[in-house]
Amino acid sequence: MKSKLPDIGTTIFTVMSKMAADCGAINLSQGFPDFDCPDRLRELVTEHLNGRKNQYPPMAGILPLREQIAAKVHTLYGAQVCPENEVTVTSGATEAIFDAIQATVGRGDEVILFDPAYDCYDPAIRLAGATPVRLPLTSPAYEIDFEALASAITPRTRMVMINSPHNPCGSILSRDALDKLAATIRGHDIVVLSDEVYEHMVFDGRGHASVLGHDELRDKSFAVFSFGKTYHATGWKLAYCVAPAGFTAEFRKVHQFVTFTSVSFLQYALADYMRECPQHATELSSFYQAKRDRFCELLAPSRFRFTPSAGTYFQLADYSELSDEDDMSFVTRLTREHGVAAIPLSPFFASPQPESRIIRFCFCKEDATLAAATERLCAL
Numbered sequence: 001m002k003s004k005l006p007d008i009g010t011t012i013f014t015v016m017s018k019m020a021a022d023c024g025a026i027n028l029s030q031g032f033p034d035f036d037c038p039d040r041l042r043e044l045v046t047e048h049l050n051g052r053k054n055q056y057p058p059m060a061g062i063l064p065l066r067e068q069i070a071a072k073v074h075t076l077y078g079a080q081v082c083p084e085n086e087v088t089v090t091s092g093a094t095e096a097i098f099d100a101i102q103a104t105v106g107r108g109d110e111v112i113l114f115d116p117a118y119d120c121y122d123p124a125i126r127l128a129g130a131t132p133v134r135l136p137l138t139s140p141a142y143e144i145d146f147e148a149l150a151s152a153i154t155p156r157t158r159m160v161m162i163n164s165p166h167n168p169c170g171s172i173l174s175r176d177a178l179d180k181l182a183a184t185i186r187g188h189d190i191v192v193l194s195d196e197v198y199e200h201m202v203f204d205g206r207g208h209a210s211v212l213g214h215d216e217l218r219d220k221s222f223a224v225f226s227f228g229k230t231y232h233a234t235g236w237k238l239a240y241c242v243a244p245a246g247f248t249a250e251f252r253k254v255h256q257f258v259t260f261t262s263v264s265f266l267q268y269a270l271a272d273y274m275r276e277c278p279q280h281a282t283e284l285s286s287f288y289q290a291k292r293d294r295f296c297e298l299l300a301p302s303r304f305r306f307t308p309s310a311g312t313y314f315q316l317a318d319y320s321e322l323s324d325e326d327d328m329s330f331v332t333r334l335t336r337e338h339g340v341a342a343i344p345l346s347p348f349f350a351s352p353q354p355e356s357r358i359i360r361f362c363f364c365k366e367d368a369t370l371a372a373a374t375e376r377l378c379a380l
């Protein structure tokens with residue numbers, strides 16, 4: 001059979017988590033917590049599961065959950081969004097990103113994204129028949145080069161994708177960067193797809209700059225968020241997209257035929273939990289900042305070099321003092337011989353990165369896990 005994605009293999013997250021399991025290594029590769037979601041949230045899930053919330057919920061998500069999302073967006077970003085027409089619940093941010101791309105671009109269109117880029121973006125663009133145009137983030141801080149962005153815009157450019165806080169780099173976009181983005185695309189028929197799944201993991205008091213808090217960008221953006229990240233429940237695959245009514249109408253035309261709707265009792269539980277416990281989300285940055293600080297402190301005596309992340313639950317580290325191997329060979333050896341799994345950076349680039357000596361560690365782990373892993377890393 002002719003492949004539609006001939007150069008795509010199995011995602012690096014699956015490859016590395018399987019390698020970690022096969023070798024019994026500590027898994028700091030794929031991003032998921034090794035602690036559970038809140039007890040009260042699990043109680044609410046059980047209540048709604050046993051309370052007969054087991055048939056199709058509405059296609060766009062249950063209204064009480066969309067109302068909680070709209071209220072939160074208003075509190076955090078000052079935006080008035082309509083829960084009926086501007087919020088859609090999806091089966092993971094991966095689905096929301098796929099739907100937004102399929103709804104917006106097709107053959108002959110170009111989508112600009114930045115390398116390193118989270119791995120589901122490029123295939124979704126190509127499955128839509130459009131062309132990904134991949135620009136490098138500038139080193140060492142992984143920032144957008146707005147002059148390069150302006151030069152890359154053509155009459156065929158239909159979308160620019162941004163991701164802040166950034167996976168895999170742990171960098172964040174400032175309010176000033178959003179202003180520059182708005183100025184760069186002003187006057188063009190360009191839509192923004194803003195992946196903000198780590199909105200609640202921004203450190204050192206900087207605060208998250210959402211496109212929803214930016215008057216100009218809000219009117220031309222799909223903004224994507226994930227319950228999986230915020231509630232320590234990545235396996236639930238529940239997320240949402242906030243976009244202007246006209247965008248949302250097109251988005252839902254795709255969503256209704258990709259998944260139609262998402263797990264019902266989890267939506268009811270999340271709606272209740274968001275109302276009962278809004279501080280869970282707002283306290284998350286300090287919770288994860290403590291984990292980042294702990295991990296960085298424990299890793300400091302090692303021969304890895306790093307700058308602490310500004311956001312997300314990932315930490316990049318340069319291993320060039322330890323080895324001259326390419327990053328895939330290094331993480332394979334690290335997993336098999338030293339018992340710690342990590343993610344190489346090269347799969348996040350369009351072209352091979354033979355010189356890259358950077359890997360990504362995930363620190364959303366119990367302190368004991370971080371201690372055990374860094375003990376091994378410091379022994380290298």
Ligand code: PMP
Binds near residue numbers: 092094197228229237
């Ligand atoms: N975007 C980014 C940047 C991510 O890191 C992830 C998952 N880790 C996703 C999207 C997908 O999120 P979900 O699991 O909700 O599909």
Ligand code: GLN
Binds near residue numbers: 011014029030032167
């Ligand atoms: N986004 C997660 C990460 O970056 C992985 C999600 C997945 O495995 N699809 O590690």
